[in-house]
Amino acid sequence: MTAYRDLERRTARIAAIGDALGILGWDTQTIMPEGSNDARAEQTATLSVLAHELATDPRVGDLLAEAENDASLDAWQRANLREMRRDYVHATAVPADLVEATSKAVSVCEMVWRSARANNDFAALLPSLTEVLARVREGAEAKGAALDLSPYDALLDEHDPGARAERIDVVFADLAEFLPGLIGRVLDKQAGEPAPVRPQGPFPVEAQKALGVRMMERMGFDFSRGRLDVSLHPFCGGATDDVRITTRYEEDNFANALMGVLHETGHALYEQGRPRAWLGQPVGQARGMAVHESQSLIMEMQASRSAEFLTWLAPVAREAFGGEGPAWEAANLRRLYSRVERGLIRVNADEVTYPAHVILRYRLEKAMVAGDLALADLPGAWNDGMAELVGVVPPDDRQGCLQDIHWPGGGWGYFPSYTLGAMTAAQLFDAARKADPEIVPALSRGAFAPLVAWLRQNVHGTGCFHASGDELLTAATGRPLDASVFKRHLETRYLG
Amino acid sequence: MTAYRDLERRTARIAAIGDALGILGWDTQTIMPEGSNDARAEQTATLSVLAHELATDPRVGDLLAEAENDASLDAWQRANLREMRRDYVHATAVPADLVEATSKAVSVCEMVWRSARANNDFAALLPSLTEVLARVREGAEAKGAALDLSPYDALLDEHDPGARAERIDVVFADLAEFLPGLIGRVLDKQAGEPAPVRPQGPFPVEAQKALGVRMMERMGFDFSRGRLDVSLHPFCGGATDDVRITTRYEEDNFANALMGVLHETGHALYEQGRPRAWLGQPVGQARGMAVHESQSLIMEMQASRSAEFLTWLAPVAREAFGGEGPAWEAANLRRLYSRVERGLIRVNADEVTYPAHVILRYRLEKAMVAGDLALADLPGAWNDGMAELVGVVPPDDRQGCLQDIHWPGGGWGYFPSYTLGAMTAAQLFDAARKADPEIVPALSRGAFAPLVAWLRQNVHGTGCFHASGDELLTAATGRPLDASVFKRHLETRYLG
Numbered sequence: 001m002t003a004y005r006d007l008e009r010r011t012a013r014i015a016a017i018g019d020a021l022g023i024l025g026w027d028t029q030t031i032m033p034e035g036s037n038d039a040r041a042e043q044t045a046t047l048s049v050l051a052h053e054l055a056t057d058p059r060v061g062d063l064l065a066e067a068e069n070d071a072s073l074d075a076w077q078r079a080n081l082r083e084m085r086r087d088y089v090h091a092t093a094v095p096a097d098l099v100e101a102t103s104k105a106v107s108v109c110e111m112v113w114r115s116a117r118a119n120n121d122f123a124a125l126l127p128s129l130t131e132v133l134a135r136v137r138e139g140a141e142a143k144g145a146a147l148d149l150s151p152y153d154a155l156l157d158e159h160d161p162g163a164r165a166e167r168i169d170v171v172f173a174d175l176a177e178f179l180p181g182l183i184g185r186v187l188d189k190q191a192g193e194p195a196p197v198r199p200q201g202p203f204p205v206e207a208q209k210a211l212g213v214r215m216m217e218r219m220g221f222d223f224s225r226g227r228l229d230v231s232l233h234p235f236c237g238g239a240t241d242d243v244r245i246t247t248r249y250e251e252d253n254f255a256n257a258l259m260g261v262l263h264e265t266g267h268a269l270y271e272q273g274r275p276r277a278w279l280g281q282p283v284g285q286a287r288g289m290a291v292h293e294s295q296s297l298i299m300e301m302q303a304s305r306s307a308e309f310l311t312w313l314a315p316v317a318r319e320a321f322g323g324e325g326p327a328w329e330a331a332n333l334r335r336l337y338s339r340v341e342r343g344l345i346r347v348n349a350d351e352v353t354y355p356a357h358v359i360l361r362y363r364l365e366k367a368m369v370a371g372d373l374a375l376a377d378l379p380g381a382w383n384d385g386m387a388e389l390v391g392v393v394p395p396d397d398r399q400g401c402l403q404d405i406h407w408p409g410g411g412w413g414y415f416p417s418y419t420l421g422a423m424t425a426a427q428l429f430d431a432a433r434k435a436d437p438e439i440v441p442a443l444s445r446g447a448f449a450p451l452v453a454w455l456r457q458n459v460h461g462t463g464c465f466h467a468s469g470d471e472l473l474t475a476a477t478g479r480p481l482d483a484s485v486f487k488r489h490l491e492t493r494y495l496g
Numbered sequence: 497m498t499a500y501r502d503l504e505r506r507t508a509r510i511a512a513i514g515d516a517l518g519i520l521g522w523d524t525q526t527i528m529p530e531g532s533n534d535a536r537a538e539q540t541a542t543l544s545v546l547a548h549e550l551a552t553d554p555r556v557g558d559l560l561a562e563a564e565n566d567a568s569l570d571a572w573q574r575a576n577l578r579e580m581r582r583d584y585v586h587a588t589a590v591p592a593d594l595v596e597a598t599s600k601a602v603s604v605c606e607m608v609w610r611s612a613r614a615n616n617d618f619a620a621l622l623p624s625l626t627e628v629l630a631r632v633r634e635g636a637e638a639k640g641a642a643l644d645l646s647p648y649d650a651l652l653d654e655h656d657p658g659a660r661a662e663r664i665d666v667v668f669a670d671l672a673e674f675l676p677g678l679i680g681r682v683l684d685k686q687a688g689e690p691a692p693v694r695p696q697g698p699f700p701v702e703a704q705k706a707l708g709v710r711m712m713e714r715m716g717f718d719f720s721r722g723r724l725d726v727s728l729h730p731f732c733g734g735a736t737d738d739v740r741i742t743t744r745y746e747e748d749n750f751a752n753a754l755m756g757v758l759h760e761t762g763h764a765l766y767e768q769g770r771p772r773a774w775l776g777q778p779v780g781q782a783r784g785m786a787v788h789e790s791q792s793l794i795m796e797m798q799a800s801r802s803a804e805f806l807t808w809l810a811p812v813a814r815e816a817f818g819g820e821g822p823a824w825e826a827a828n829l830r831r832l833y834s835r836v837e838r839g840l841i842r843v844n845a846d847e848v849t850y851p852a853h854v855i856l857r858y859r860l861e862k863a864m865v866a867g868d869l870a871l872a873d874l875p876g877a878w879n880d881g882m883a884e885l886v887g888v889v890p891p892d893d894r895q896g897c898l899q900d901i902h903w904p905g906g907g908w909g910y911f912p913s914y915t916l917g918a919m920t921a922a923q924l925f926d927a928a929r930k931a932d933p934e935i936v937p938a939l940s941r942g943a944f945a946p947l948v949a950w951l952r953q954n955v956h957g958t959g960c961f962h963a964s965g966d967e968l969l970t971a972a973t974g975r976p977l978d979a980s981v982f983k984r985h986l987e988t989r990y991l992g
Contacts, residue, residue: 016542019535020516023523033721036738039515042776043735046512050546224531239539242532280538 003066004073007084008065008281010054015280017051019239026244029231034391052099055091064088076283079465083282086161093146102135106410113408116419121400122379129408130375134366135404136410137369155413160288162468165366167481168416172359174483179356181403182487183391186340186352186494196336197327199318203254211254211320212247212261219265219299219448222272234260236267236296240279254321255337259300268294268300269452273460284463289414291469293421294428295459301422302429302489303451308444310334316446338493342392345398351422352490356389358419361404365412422471426486428459431477446465453488499562500569503580506550506559507891511776513547515735523742524618525727545968548595551587560584572779575961581780582657587659587809590635602906616894618875626871627902632906633865640688651909656784656916658964661862663977664912665918668855668914670979672885675852677981681889682836682848682990692832693823695814699750707750707816708743708757715761715795715944730756732763732792736775739767743807746784750817751833753794762795763788765948769956780959785910787965789917790924791955797918798925799947800987804940806830812942824970834989847918848986852885854915856901861908902964922982924955 001224021044028040034172064085067073073081086189100276109128116125140151149164156163213228226238231246238244245264247257270286277286301311306332326332340350346357364381367373373381382401387393394400406414432454433439439450459474467473470480517540524536560581563569569577605624612621636647643650646658648841652659709724722734727742734740741760742755774780782788797879799805803826810826813819822828836846860877863869869877878897883889890896903911928950929935935946954972962968966976 012538016539019548020520020539020543023520024516027519027523031723033720033722033738035718036735039735039737039775042508043512043516043519045542046509047516050513085880142852222531226529227527239532239535241535242529279535367556 001070001072004062004070004077004081007060007063007067007081010057010060011084011087011282012280014054015050015240017047017054019242021047021051022237022239023242026229026237026246029233029235029237030229030246036175046297055087056309058328060084061092076278076465079467080278080281082467083285083464087282089146090143090158095142097140097490098142100131101302102139102410105132105135106408109408109410110405110437113405117398117402120402122397124407125402126194126375132408132410133368133375133412136412137371140369140412152366152413154414155369156412160290160416160469161417161464161496162418162470163288163290167470168362168420171481171483172362172416172419174303175355175419175423175487176359178213178483178487179352180389180391181361182490182494183340183352183356187342190340193335196332196339197322198253198336199323199327200319200368201254203251203321205249205251207321208249208254208257211317212258214305215258215262216265218446219262219269220452221265221268224331225272225452226268228261232265232483236264236271238271238387243268245273258317259337261306261479262304263296263300269299269455270295273456275461275463275465278463283465287459287466287472288460288469289417290420290424291459291472293417294424295455297422297425298429298455299448303443303448305337305351305450305493306440306443307334307447310337310438312444312446332448340494342390344386344392344394345403347403353390353496355419356424360385360389361415362419365407365415368407420469420481421485423481423483424469426489427473427477427481430453430485430489432458447467450494497568499559500566500573500577503556503559503563503577506553506556507583507778510547510550511736512848513543513550514750515738517543517547518663518735522725522733522742523637525729525731525733526725526742529773534965538923548587551583551953554708555949556580556584557588557623557884560736570963575780575963576777578963579781579960581940583701585642586639586654589639591638593637594631594635598628598635598906601631602904605904605906606901609898609901613894613898616892616898618893618898620900622871628904628906629864629871631906632908634910636865646755648862648909651865652912653909656786656965658966659786659912660782661818663966664858664916667977667979668697668858668912668915669853669917671915671983672855674727674979674983675848675855675886678986678990679836679838679848679852681852683838685991686836689831690837692828693739694749694832695817695823697748697750699747699817701744701745703816704750704753704968705744707786708754711754711758712761714942715758715765717761717764718946722764724757730760732760732767734767739764750813754813755800755833758800759792759796762792765795765951766791766956768886769952771959771961774959779961781956782954783960783962783968785913785953786916787968788921789913791951793918793921794925794947794951795944798921799939799944800912801847801989802834802936802939803830803943804936806833808940808942810974836990838886840882840886840890841899849886851915851918854911856881856885857911858915859870861903861911863902865908892946916965916977919977919979919982920965922985923969923973923977924951924986925967926981928954 020406024040024044032040064081067081068085072296072458105128109125109132112125112128116122136155137151140154143149143154144151147157153164156165190279201467207368209228215384216228217223225241226243226245229244229246230248232248234245234247236243236245238448245261245268246265247260249257270292274284274286310333311330314328314333318328338351340352343349343353349357363385364378378401379397383393386400430452436454439454442450459472462472474480520540522534525805528536549623560577563577564581601624605621605628608624610622612618631801632651633647636650639645639650640647643653645653649660652661652729705724713719721737722739722741725740725742726744728744730741730743732739732741741757743760745753766788770780778905806829807826810824810829814824834847836848839845839849842850845853856878859881860869860874864871874897878891882896887917928947932946932950935950938946955968958968962971970976
């Protein structure tokens with residue numbers, strides 16, 4: 001057991017540095033004075049390098065080999081050891097000078113991207129994006145070699161361990177065949193219905209915040225181990241036992257902040273519900289980005305936009321803002337929050353068209369990493385894909401392939417998790433409501449406790465005990481991910 | 497130059513970890529959820545250990561020896577190297593197991609102290625305080641051996657490099673002879689004057705904060721590299737280029753928060769004014785705790801409680817709170833903020849009696865470290881000293897030797913810096929006003945710029961270029977510290 005215990009001490013140390021980085025990251029995005037940027041970058045770079053040095057210490061390789069021959073470990077310890085090995089392979093697969101070259105290329109490219117997007121100038125981005133992609137491909141090949149995976153699978157595996165293009169191809173193909181027709185049918189149906197009316201503000205920030213806090217409390221967010229604050233881009237961050245979510249308030253629209261809070265609270269409940277005995281260990285972490293996204297979407301999309309919950313919410317929100325009139329009727333809010341349109345921008349997309357935006361990016365990024373799509377051809381390929389999948393063509397690259405920071409940020413392999421998360425949320429919610437028939441009726445009383453209890457047991461509390469998202473899903477729902485429940489969910493909600 | 501450059505890289509790394517700890521420490525005291533305490537302790541312990549490992553890396557000893565033979569270094573680099581050596585000797589002098597034993601003893605003792613103070617039960621504190629003192633003496637002996645200093649001088653040197661009991665004995669003796677008589681004369685004078693009247697509140701927190709921010713701006717605090725927040729115990733913390741001060745607002749008394757803000761802003765100006773080219777290096781740090789305290793006291797006591805500034809402040813504060821009546825007259829505020837009394841509690845003491853409280857602690861702690869005062873005899877010695885120096889005897893230990901956390905926290909050697917700081921502030925202010933005759937008239941217009949410009953040049957910007965506070969003071973004022981200016985200042989303000 002000695003080798004294993006030594007590894008536990010080392011990973012606990014790395015986790016504590018990660019937690020410190022989590023608090024610094026929160027601080028940077030919420031309250032740091034603007035002139036502190038360089039000093040803060042120095043702090044985070046130093047802590048990141050220290051964590052990397054600890055993670056790649058050659059002694060770790062010896063200890064892993066020793067511990068892997070230790071027959072005395074129990075099932076959680078073995079799962080922990082498996083995750084330690086995984087982290088070690090990922091950390092050591094890419095040479096340090098390539099990590100540094102990639103990080104520098106990304107810094108440059110993200111800066112260029114900001115002005116290229118503002119100026120609708122893809123040509124200006126091309127050189128630095130080419131450099132980033134070259135470094136990312138190099139890293140992906142090195143990781144692929146170490147993990148015995150294709151380069152793109154190696155990138156997927158960083159964000160979502162166990163995710164493989166072969167599986168994603170199947171579920172995304174199913175969805176890609178289904179979505180364009182569904183979008184058409186939903187738009188036809190919407191055209192025959194009264195247009196929903198937006199409740200009129202102003203909605204004072206204090207009242208919005210109070211309503212958000214109330215929803216978080218109902219969802220079981222533990223304010224003694226977390227916070228709600230404000231940032232330009234909402235996120236869920238912080239540290240172990242200190243989970244901090246943020247939102248952004250608009251005085252003329254309370255729904256964006258509220259739905260954002262419900263979304264981030266879903267992430268936060270996952271973090272607050274990780275297995276307490278394993279908090280500082282790899283097996284105590286969340287099981288990849290797709291499952292994480294499923295936890296935000298199960299709260300925001302499956303539960304909070306359900307007819308049952310909106311029926312409860314309508315009078316509560318009306319009272320919170322002293323509103324009156326037909327805009328506050330539950331039926332109107334339901335129509336308002338299930339409005340579908342063929343939009344250009346992913347982050348503004350509705351539940352039905354969002355997966356089409358993601359499938360487009362998945363196809364393109366896979367081709368880029370494989371070398372089958374030259375970056376110079378990206379704008380054209382983007383627009384063709386938008387026409388096919390969403391049914392609308394961007395008038396310019398600013399609203400097309402320049403809209404997301406992911407690729408300039410080196411984030412190939414991340415996009416699929418959004419829609420894998422949405423499908424996972426649907427499949428989990430379906431299993432949950434069958435396992436506990438009280439879950440949906442509770443939502444009509446504004447009560448989340450039955451749903452959260454099921455998630456605690458089947459998702460949050462399992463950490464990384466399962467080797468992949470698909471294994472977790474199989475344990476929780478009886479089968480790996482497929483698109484069927486998600487498709488049915490969309491049909492029921494948008495055509496029912 | 498290679499060895500020196502290598503050392504610079506290492507110290508920059510340690511400084512970045514220190515900065516991260518500074519932000520975490522600020523967070524802990526201001527906004528951290530209470531349930532995050534254990535996880536935060538884990539983060540700070542991990543970062544502290546990492547910093548300590550870097551500081552005590554045996555390779556540093558070799559590099560120091562090599563760099564000390566490097567004739568190519570300029571004066572600042574040599575000063576930097578001197579500080580590196582100092583830090584290395586301090587960090588390596590005490591064996592790791594003694595550091596850990598001390599830290600554990602302190603944790604226990606601080607907890608015991610909280611209830612012992614509440615229960616007025618010195619006997620309950622005695623065992624754990626005995627343990628802490630034993631460990632502190634052991635550490636002081638080890639450091640003393642490494643630094644060729646007496647144990648108590650080694651403790652002084654931690655907080656205030658270059659401070660020595662031999663020198664402090666002289667200036668404190670001078671003061672101790674002077675103070676009891678002065679206190680009596682001041683009280684006699686006060687008795688013959690109209691009692692000052694406290695302006696009546698309530699003083700809304702928002703108005704107090706706005707006034708505090710306005711004063712900070714006038715003093716030159718750079719809000720693009722710092723913040724003002726709220727905490728239970730006010731402090732100046734944060735990190736390089738991110739200096740964060742805190743205060744605590746009372747609705748029925750605006751002066752405590754305001755004077756606190758002026759005090760902490762003095763500390764903050766020192767931090768924000770450190771030499772920019774050397775920020776992450778030892779020579780770029782503040783020159784010890786006595787000089788640091790002098791910067792808060794020069795702002796709070798020398799400048800802001802001057803008749804000139806209070807004459808300007810009186811109508812400004814009255815308008816800020818919409819006050820009226822004789823309580824807001826400058827003469828009344830001057831009497832109010834220079835009120836002297838024979839009090840029992842150091843942190844509530846006025847400018848005249850505060851040094852008496854400190855001299856008492858200095859005498860006692862020196863005797864404890866030397867083994868000349870048994871802890872069991874502390875309450876009696878305390879009360880005798882209070883009678884002699886302040887002229888009042890505590891009715892119980894809660895208001896006597898149990899009032900401060902310093903000794904339970906292992907902080908022998910820290911107390912003198914409060915009064916050394918007050919004397920340093922007086923000597924610096926006197927030199928400044930002679931060097932720039934505009935400084936005092938500017939205060940009567942609420943303008944701090946001339947004073948701050950002199951401090952930037954003679955204190956803040958010199959970092960640790962000078963080897964000790966006394967050397968800094970000699971460069972700035974023409975001579976090392978003595979009590980004469982401070983005594984004259986007290987006589988002028990309180991008897992003039």
